[in-house]
Amino acid sequence: MDGFSKRFHGIVTMVTALVSLLILSACDHDFYKTGDSDLSYLHTDFVEARTNSASAFISARTDDGAQLTLQPALKTPWATKGDTVYRALLHYNKVEKGVTEPVGISPVAVLHIRLSIDLPQVPADPVTFESAWVSRNRKYLNLGLKLKTGQSSGARAVQSLGIVCNSVRRQPDGGRTFYLQLYHQQNGVPEYYSTRVFASIPLADLKEKDSIVLDINSYKGKVRKRIAF
Structure with a gap:
């Protein structure tokens, strides 16, 4: 097992508090004038x-x-x-x-990749997918998403986001393909309106010839993005 796989162990990272901040920030400020x-x-x-x-x-x-x-x-x-x-x-x-x-x-939420093997299931509540791109310095895979949100009369709920790896496959050229999935749990948050959020996936462990296949469950069905390095 290589160093990348060793660091995969553990449950998915859920950035619930940061997602709440992302939504509040998007509601309070609109710099795209x-x-x-x-x-x-x-x-x-x-x-x-x-x-x-x-x-x-x-x-x-x-x-x-x-x-x-x-x-x-x-x-x-x-x-x-x-x-x-x-x-x-x-x-x-x-x-x-x-x-x-x-x-x-x-x-911006930083979603560290974790193995899905220890999870009984990977929540995949839908989001609105807008974009995915590798940063110019090649340190991050950035995601532009919209989450549906709203206020409820009950206890305050916060959505969860994360990235899990379902499998890794070796390719004939020596590269590795990482099959990733967006972890999203609505956690009972009402879906009254959409708020744009951004997330970044660190790519420090990926090497030349590696690639990513990322699956995202959207309101329009599954979105699959392929990213090569």
């Missing part, structure tokens, strides 16, 4: 953003490899750990000599 508003000229990038000891964001590296210094530092309710790197979607103004003014930052 058009026309001549101030927001129409913003830059928007997926980043790895770092906080200082006071849990405020002070720098970010984009998926294109640009290193940004954020001035002033940006404090958010959802980033609570100091000296930590977060996966996020950053909205910022013009960059001058590597320094920029941040306008807003939203959390």
